[in-house]
Amino acid sequence: MKSIFAVVALLALATARPAHHARQAPATTPLNDLIKAKGKLYFGTATDFLDTTGERTDTTYQEILNTTSEFGAQTPGNAMKYDTTEPTQGQFNYAPGQQVLDYAAANGQLVRCHNLIWHQQLPSWLTSRTWTSADNATLQGIMKNHITSLITHYADACYAWDVVNEPLVDGTGALQSSPWLDAIGPEYFPLAFKFASDAAAQVKAATGKDIKLYVNEYNDEYAGTKTTALLNLVQSVQAREIRIDGVGFESHFIVGQTPDRATQAAAKKQFADLGLDVAVTELDVRFSSLPPTSAGLAQQATDYVNSVGSCLDVEKCVGVTVWDFEDKYSWIPSTFSGQGEADLYSDDYSAKPAVAAIQELLAG
Numbered sequence: 001m002k003s004i005f006a007v008v009a010l011l012a013l014a015t016a017r018p019a020h021h022a023r024q025a026p027a028t029t030p031l032n033d034l035i036k037a038k039g040k041l042y043f044g045t046a047t048d049f050l051d052t053t054g055e056r057t058d059t060t061y062q063e064i065l066n067t068t069s070e071f072g073a074q075t076p077g078n079a080m081k082y083d084t085t086e087p088t089q090g091q092f093n094y095a096p097g098q099q100v101l102d103y104a105a106a107n108g109q110l111v112r113c114h115n116l117i118w119h120q121q122l123p124s125w126l127t128s129r130t131w132t133s134a135d136n137a138t139l140q141g142i143m144k145n146h147i148t149s150l151i152t153h154y155a156d157a158c159y160a161w162d163v164v165n166e167p168l169v170d171g172t173g174a175l176q177s178s179p180w181l182d183a184i185g186p187e188y189f190p191l192a193f194k195f196a197s198d199a200a201a202q203v204k205a206a207t208g209k210d211i212k213l214y215v216n217e218y219n220d221e222y223a224g225t226k227t228t229a230l231l232n233l234v235q236s237v238q239a240r241e242i243r244i245d246g247v248g249f250e251s252h253f254i255v256g257q258t259p260d261r262a263t264q265a266a267a268k269k270q271f272a273d274l275g276l277d278v279a280v281t282e283l284d285v286r287f288s289s290l291p292p293t294s295a296g297l298a299q300q301a302t303d304y305v306n307s308v309g310s311c312l313d314v315e316k317c318v319g320v321t322v323w324d325f326e327d328k329y330s331w332i333p334s335t336f337s338g339q340g341e342a343d344l345y346s347d348d349y350s351a352k353p354a355v356a357a358i359q360e361l362l363a364g
């Protein structure tokens, strides 16, 4: 039951908001303050500050993004991916990622740095040729240089790194084919964490700060072949006495098809029981057909609450990140034709029912 104290606290938070942050409906929903009061580290969002994206020049977007009571963490959607950070072998482009880090630092926000090793968004110098086991040592060198360079460069500005992103195939739970798998074989996965933990140890020696090292995956939010394969993968790293700190549950869901709260909590708990942190890392809940009905929006609110609630249910769940908060900048419409409205705010910046529902969950 929602107490009167929670309501009073919310009003106090709303009044404390500086004037330039005043805006319509969501002014009373400081999600980050609420989730921190529940013992979590952050409520965060993905963002992109590339030259090609509108976020940089959209002041309404930025007013919400830079409100730390709403979002206590950022994840760069694309700015730190391989094709951006190492477009030419051995020549690093740190600037786009640095913009996100600087912006977050100015607001006192954490950054989940994303990501180091993935089979997608690779530069052409890696994808334009075939790699075989004859290239094992070469690819290990390339992987090590990329991981070490990014981790040591951005250093303690990263709260966490997604070291390996989406390693597994849906359905089968096999490792995704990639230059890393082609040349190094399955051993690439623990090796990536070995290189990352060595680099993180350098950062720790220089700054005293520990960076959390994550594997990030989707369709691991419920029991199944892929989730079991991920458990085995994590244990293969631990069996080699290599550090792995956390598992990301991307949580890209569909309205009405989102796993319930207990199911999502149970999946997280399996990894927490291995001693790992867990986090909801890319939450959005899309409509498979548009426009949404009011019943659909209510269902979407329930779906969001189930996911955020599952994080509350698992002590080692550190926080929740939405995969951007504003429909205008959602990846969904360009990836899933005819689908969308997956984010917390409509493209006119009005808050969807999901915002109030999450606020009520967190204030309860």
Ligand SMILES: *[C@@H]1O[C@H](CO)[C@@H](O)[C@H](O)[C@H]1NC(C)=O
Binding pocket: 020, 058, 059, 060, 062, 063, 066, 106, 107
């Ligand atoms: C937040 O963004 C708005 C819009 O760009 C800007 O006017 C304001 O100065 C920013 N505030 C902070 C604390 O960065």
Ligand SMILES: *[C@@H]1O[C@H](CO)[C@@H](O)[C@H](O)[C@H]1NC(C)=O
Binding pocket: 133, 136, 137, 183, 184, 185, 187
């Ligand atoms: C690549 O080398 C590593 C040792 O550095 C080894 O564990 C792995 O099995 C090798 N992979 C292949 C495909 O030979």
